[in-house]
Amino acid sequence: MYDSENDSEPGRGMERENLGSEAPATVRIVDIARMAGVSTATVDRVIHNRGKVSAANLARINAVLQRVDYRPNLIARTLASGRQYVIAVVMPRFAAGEYWADFEAGVAQAEAEARRYNVTVRRYRFDQYDGASFEALLATLRDESFDGAVLATLFAGRVIPFTAELDARGIPYVFVDSDLPACNRLAYCGTSSFDAGAVAARLLCEGLEPGADLVVGKILHRGDGGSNQCRERERGFRDYLERHDFRGELYDVALRLDDEAYNARRLDELFAVHPSVAGAVTFNSTCYILAGYLAARPARRVRLVGYDVIDRNRRMLADGVVTALVAQRPEVQGYRGVMSLCGWLVEGRRPGTVGNLPIDILLKENISYYTNNII
Amino acid sequence: MYDSENDSEPGRGMERENLGSEAPATVRIVDIARMAGVSTATVDRVIHNRGKVSAANLARINAVLQRVDYRPNLIARTLASGRQYVIAVVMPRFAAGEYWADFEAGVAQAEAEARRYNVTVRRYRFDQYDGASFEALLATLRDESFDGAVLATLFAGRVIPFTAELDARGIPYVFVDSDLPACNRLAYCGTSSFDAGAVAARLLCEGLEPGADLVVGKILHRGDGGSNQCRERERGFRDYLERHDFRGELYDVALRLDDEAYNARRLDELFAVHPSVAGAVTFNSTCYILAGYLAARPARRVRLVGYDVIDRNRRMLADGVVTALVAQRPEVQGYRGVMSLCGWLVEGRRPGTVGNLPIDILLKENISYYTNNII
DNA sequence: CTGAAAGCGCTTACAG
DNA sequence: CTGAAAGCGCTTACAG
Numbered sequence: 001m002y003d004s005e006n007d008s009e010p011g012r013g014m015e016r017e018n019l020g021s022e023a024p025a026t027v028r029i030v031d032i033a034r035m036a037g038v039s040t041a042t043v044d045r046v047i048h049n050r051g052k053v054s055a056a057n058l059a060r061i062n063a064v065l066q067r068v069d070y071r072p073n074l075i076a077r078t079l080a081s082g083r084q085y086v087i088a089v090v091m092p093r094f095a096a097g098e099y100w101a102d103f104e105a106g107v108a109q110a111e112a113e114a115r116r117y118n119v120t121v122r123r124y125r126f127d128q129y130d131g132a133s134f135e136a137l138l139a140t141l142r143d144e145s146f147d148g149a150v151l152a153t154l155f156a157g158r159v160i161p162f163t164a165e166l167d168a169r170g171i172p173y174v175f176v177d178s179d180l181p182a183c184n185r186l187a188y189c190g191t192s193s194f195d196a197g198a199v200a201a202r203l204l205c206e207g208l209e210p211g212a213d214l215v216v217g218k219i220l221h222r223g224d225g226g227s228n229q230c231r232e233r234e235r236g237f238r239d240y241l242e243r244h245d246f247r248g249e250l251y252d253v254a255l256r257l258d259d260e261a262y263n264a265r266r267l268d269e270l271f272a273v274h275p276s277v278a279g280a281v282t283f284n285s286t287c288y289i290l291a292g293y294l295a296a297r298p299a300r301r302v303r304l305v306g307y308d309v310i311d312r313n314r315r316m317l318a319d320g321v322v323t324a325l326v327a328q329r330p331e332v333q334g335y336r337g338v339m340s341l342c343g344w345l346v347e348g349r350r351p352g353t354v355g356n357l358p359i360d361i362l363l364k365e366n367i368s369y370y371t372n373n374i375i
Numbered sequence: 376m377y378d379s380e381n382d383s384e385p386g387r388g389m390e391r392e393n394l395g396s397e398a399p400a401t402v403r404i405v406d407i408a409r410m411a412g413v414s415t416a417t418v419d420r421v422i423h424n425r426g427k428v429s430a431a432n433l434a435r436i437n438a439v440l441q442r443v444d445y446r447p448n449l450i451a452r453t454l455a456s457g458r459q460y461v462i463a464v465v466m467p468r469f470a471a472g473e474y475w476a477d478f479e480a481g482v483a484q485a486e487a488e489a490r491r492y493n494v495t496v497r498r499y500r501f502d503q504y505d506g507a508s509f510e511a512l513l514a515t516l517r518d519e520s521f522d523g524a525v526l527a528t529l530f531a532g533r534v535i536p537f538t539a540e541l542d543a544r545g546i547p548y549v550f551v552d553s554d555l556p557a558c559n560r561l562a563y564c565g566t567s568s569f570d571a572g573a574v575a576a577r578l579l580c581e582g583l584e585p586g587a588d589l590v591v592g593k594i595l596h597r598g599d600g601g602s603n604q605c606r607e608r609e610r611g612f613r614d615y616l617e618r619h620d621f622r623g624e625l626y627d628v629a630l631r632l633d634d635e636a637y638n639a640r641r642l643d644e645l646f647a648v649h650p651s652v653a654g655a656v657t658f659n660s661t662c663y664i665l666a667g668y669l670a671a672r673p674a675r676r677v678r679l680v681g682y683d684v685i686d687r688n689r690r691m692l693a694d695g696v697v698t699a700l701v702a703q704r705p706e707v708q709g710y711r712g713v714m715s716l717c718g719w720l721v722e723g724r725r726p727g728t729v730g731n732l733p734i735d736i737l738l739k740e741n742i743s744y745y746t747n748n749i750i
Numbered sequence: 751c752t753g754a755a756a757g758c759g760c761t762t763a764c765a766g
Numbered sequence: 767c768t769g770a771a772a773g774c775g776c777t778t779a780c781a782g
Contacts, residue, residue: 028775039753044777052751075450075491076775079758083777116450192744199740206581240740358748359741365574365615366734369567373733403759414769419761427767451759454774458761 027068035068036060047072074347078117085119085345087338088146090137091176092128092154097311099285099330100128103176106334107150109374114342121338122146129221129257131155138162147345149173150337153180156228174341176333178229179354186344187351189336191328193229196307196359197236197283203324203361204279204305205244212278213248215270217255217290230283233307237281251277255289267293271300279303288312291321309362309370317367327360329373402443410443411435422447449722453492460494460720462713463521465512466551467503467529472686474660474705475503478551481709482525484749489717496713497521504596504632506530513537522720524548525712528555531603549716551708553604554729561719562726564711566703568604571682571734572611572658578699578736579654579680580619587653588623590645592630592665605658608682612656626652630664642668646675654678663687666696684737684745692742702735704748 029047033040038057045053046061047070053061089107094100104123111121124141127133134155141149142165149166153159153175163183166173172186179188204214216234218226238250253270255263267290271277280290280302287306294302295316303323306313308330316322340351362370404422408415413432420428421436422445428436464482469475479498486496499516502508509530516524517540524541528534528550538558541548547561554563579589591609593601613625628645630638642665646652655665655677662681669677670691678698681688683705691697715726737745 029777030775040776041753041778042751045752048777054751057751073454073491073775075454076758077777079448079450079454079760079774080776080778082758116448195740195744199738202738202740355747356744358735358744358746360733361736361738361741363574363577363736365570365577366736369570369731369733371733372730404761405759415760416762416769417767420768423761429767432767448759451774452761454758454776455760455762457774 026073027070028073029070032061032064032068032070035064078346081118083118085117085148085342086146087114087119087121087341087345088124088141088144088149089121089334089338090124090126090141090149091152093125099308099310102310102330103152103334106331106336106374107338108334109331110335110338110342114338117342117346119342119346128154128227129219131158131221134158146171148186148341150334150341151175152177154178154227154229156180159183172341172344174337174351176337178227178232180228181354185353187337187340188354189333189340189357191357191359193232194236194239196326196328197233197238198240199359199361200233200281200283200305200307200324200326201237201240201244203326204281204303205241205246207303207323208248208279210245211247213251213274213276214279214281215251215253215267215274215277215290217253217280217282217287219257219284219286220254227284233283237283248276249274255286257286257289260292263289264293277302280305282306284308285310285313287322287325288316291316295319295321309367314367314370317362317364320364323363325362325367327362327370329357329360332357332373335374401448402445403448404445407436407439407443407445410439453721456493458493460492460523460717461521462489462494462496462716462720463499463516463519463524464496464709464713465499465501465516465524466527468500474683474685477685477705478527478709481706481711481749482713483709484706485710485713485717489713492717492721494717494721503529503602504594506533506596509533521546523561523716525709525716526550527552529553529602529604531555534558547716547719549712549726551712553602553607555603556729560728562712562715563729564708564715564732566732566734568607569611569614571701571703572608572613573615574734574736575608575656575658575680575682575699575701576612576615576619578701579656579678580616580621582678582698583654585620586622588626588649588651589654589656590626590628590642590649590652590665592628592655592657592662594632594659594661595629602659608658612658623651624649630661632661632664635667638664639668652677655680657681659683660685660688662697662700663691666691670694670696684742689742689745692737692739695739698738700737700742702737702745704732704735707732707748710749 029040029043033043038061042053042057043061046058091103092100107121114121124137126137135158138158149171151159151173154177160180160183163173167184175185175188176190178190178193251270251274253266255266282290285308287304290304294300294304304321305324306322307326309325309327313322313325317325336355343349343351404415404418408418413436417428417432418436421433466478467475482496499512501512510533513533524546526534526548529552535555535558538548542559550560550563551565553565553568626645626649628641630641657665660683662679665679669675669679679696680699681697682701684700684702688697688700692700711730718724718726
C-alpha cells in the first residue's frame with residue numbers, strides 16, 4: 001500500500017531520493033497521494049475540506065498527513081488557482097502632506113506586493129471631519145462586493161453597526177487608526193491611543209512646573225464629537241496628569257484648519273486671559289497650527305507636543321518650535337492592514353488580533369531618520 | 376508578422392480577450408513569443424541575456440518588449456527554476472535575552488519567508504568580544520560557498536579586507552550593526568551610529584546642569600578597541616556635548632560582563648572620587664550593569680541612558696532606574712539584511728544602499744509597546 | 751465519490 | 767541559433 005519506498009521514478013525522482021539523505025525532501029501532494037494510494041485530486045479535497053471523499057480515503061489521507069508535516073507550496077498554489085481577491089480600504093480623503101497620505105503610502109506598497117497573489121485593493125474615501133460623508137460611503141459599500149475590508153474607525157458610532165453587517169455577510173475586516181475591541185475584527189493595526197495620550201503628557205510635563213496651565217488645540221467636527229482616536233488620547237493624557245499631581249488648568253481652544261487669522265485671534269485672546277499657559281498639546285496631526293502661531297511669537301515660551309510626523313510638523317520640530325511629536329506609523333498601519341487580510345484570505349493565516357504598534361517619540365535629534373518604518 | 380490581433384485561441388484565450396476591455400491583460404512570455412514570431416525559449420534567452428539569439432530575432436523581441444511593459448510573473452519563475460540560493464549570515468554568538476538574540480529573531484523570520492523562493496540561510500557565529508574569533512571565522516568562510524552574505528561589522532578592521540575578497544568572488548554582501556561606507560556593500564541596514572550618540576546625549580543632558588559630570592561605562596574587548604558601532608556612538612555623543620556648551624567631565628569606567636562585585640568596587644571608587652557625577656551612559660547594550668548598581672543605591676540620583684531594548688534594560692527602564700533607552704531595531708536589521716539580499720538574488724531588485732533605520736527613543740511610558748517592529 | 755488530464759507562466763535540458 | 771516538450775506543485779473542470 002505504501003509504495004513510496006521502492007518506487008523508482010525516472011530523472012527527477014532519483015534526485016529526490018539523493019537529496020533525501022542531505023536535506024529533508026519536501027513532501028508534495030503527489031507524495032501524499034502515492035502514500036495513501038489515491039489521486040492528487042482526492043488529497044486536494046481533503047486538504048481543503050471540500051468534502052466528497054469516502055470515509056476510508058479520508059482516514060487514510062489524514063493518517064499520512066499526520067506523519068509527514070505537509071507544507072503546501074504557496075507559490076504553486078497561487079499560480080494554479082485563478083482565484084482573485086478584492087480588499088476594500090475605507091479611509092479618509094487627503095491632500096498631499098496630510099496624515100492620511102502616509103497611510104496611503106503603506107496601502108500602495110501592500111497593493112504592489114499583494115498583486116502577485118491575485119489580490120486587488122479598492123479604496124473608498126470619506127471626509128474625516130464629516131460623519132455624514134462616512135455614512136454615505138457605508139451605503140455605497142452595501143452594494144459593493146469584496147472579500148475583506150480595512151476600516152479606519154474615526155466614526156466609531158457608525159462603524160460598529162456596519163461591522164455587524166459585515167459579520168452577517170461573512171466578510172473579514174481589520175481596523176486601523178484606533179481599536180474598537182467590542183467588534184469581531186480579524187485584527188487591529190495601530191497604537192494604543194490611550195497610552196499615546198500618556199506619552200504626550202509625559203513629554204509635555206517633563207520641563208514644566210506642576211502648576212503650569214495648558215492649552216488643548218482642537219479642530220471641530222461636523223455633527224460628531226471628534227474622532228475616536230482623539231478622544232482616547234485625551235483620556236490617556238488627562239489620566240497621566242491626574243496620576244502625576246498636575247495642578248494647573250487645561251483650556252480648550254477651537255481652531256480652524258485654514259484660517260490663520262481666526263486662529264491667531266482666538267489664541268491671542270486665550271493668552272491674554274491666561275498668561276500662565278506654559279504648555280500646549282493637540283490630539284490630532286494639526287499641531288503645526290499652534291506651532292505656526294508660536295513661531296511668530298518667540299517671546300512666548302510654550303512647550304508644544306503634538307502627534308504625527310507630517311511635513312509641516314516635522315519642520316516645526318526640526319526648527320525647535322515643537323518640543324516633541326508622538327507618532328504611530330501610519331504607513332505600517334496601511335501596509336499591515338492590507339497584508340494581514342491578504343495573508344488570511346490567501347493562506348488562511350490568522351494575524352494577531354491586536355497588533356499594537358510602538359508609540360514613537362520624535363525629537364529634534366532623531367526626526368531626520370523617521371522614515372523606513374516599512375520593511 | 377504580429378498575428379496576436381486575429382489570433383483566436385480556444386477557451387482561455389477568449390477569456391483574455393474579454394478581460395482585455397476591463398483589466399489590462401497581463402502579457403506573458405507566450406504573448407511576446409507570438410508577437411515576435413519566435414518560441415518562448417528564445418524570448419526567455421533575450422529576457423535573461425543568455426545570448427545565442429540571432430541579431431534579427433533579438434531586435435524583433437526587443438522591439439516587442441519595448442512596447443508591452445512585460446512584468447515577469449515571479450511566482451511562476453520561482454516555481455519553474457530549481458535555482459537554490461544560500462545566504463550566509465555572519466553574526467555574534469549570543470545567549471537568550473542578549474542583544475543579538477533579537478537580531479536572530481529577524482533573521483529567522485526572513486528565513487521562513489525566503490524559503491518559498493528557494494533561499495536558504497546559513498549562520499556563522501563569532502565571539503563579539505574577541506577579534507581573533509572573528510578572524511578564524513573568516514578563514515572558514517573562505518572555503519564555504521554561498522550566494523550572498525549579511526555581515527555584522529563589529530570588527531571593522533577585519534571586515535574591510537574580507538569584503539575585498541567577496542568583491543573578487545562576485546558575492547554581494549549587506550552590512551548590519553554599523554556602516555562602513557568605504558566598502559562596496561549592496562546595502563546597509565541599521566541606524567546612524569553617530570547620530571544615535573547625539574540622541575543619547577540629548578536625553579541624558581535634558582535634566583542635568585551644564586556643569587554636571589558624567590560616567591561612561593565600558594566593557595573591554597580582547598585585542599580590539601571596541602566595536603565600530605560603540606566608537607561611532609561615542610563620537611556623536613561627545614560632538615553633541617561640545618555643541619551644547621557642556622562644561623562637566625567624562626569619566627570612563629571599565630566594567631566586566633559577569634562580575635558584579637568587581638563592578639561595584641570600581642563604581643564605588645569612582646563615585647567616591649567624583650561625587651559630582653550626575654549622569655551615566657553606556658554605548659553598548661549593557662547599561663543594565665550600571666542600572667543594577669544604581670538600583671541598589673537609590674540615594675544616588677544619577678540619570679542613566681543606554682542602548683537597546685533587551686530584557687534586562689527593559690525592566691530597569693520600566694522601574695525608573697534607567698531614564699531612557701535608545702534603540703535600533705535589531706530584528707529589523709536581521710530581517711531586512713536577509714530579505715534585501717533575497718530580493719537582489721531572486722528578483723534582481725536592488726535595495727536602497729543606505730537604509731538608515733529610525734533611532735528609537737524609549738521611556739517608561741512607551742516601552743511596553745516596543746515590539747512588533749517587523750511587519 | 752474518484753482520477754486522468756489540462757493548465758497557471760516560466761525555465762530547462764535536449765535534439766536539431 | 768532555435769523550438770518542442772517536459773516539468774515546477776498545485777488546482778480545476780470534466781467524465782465517469
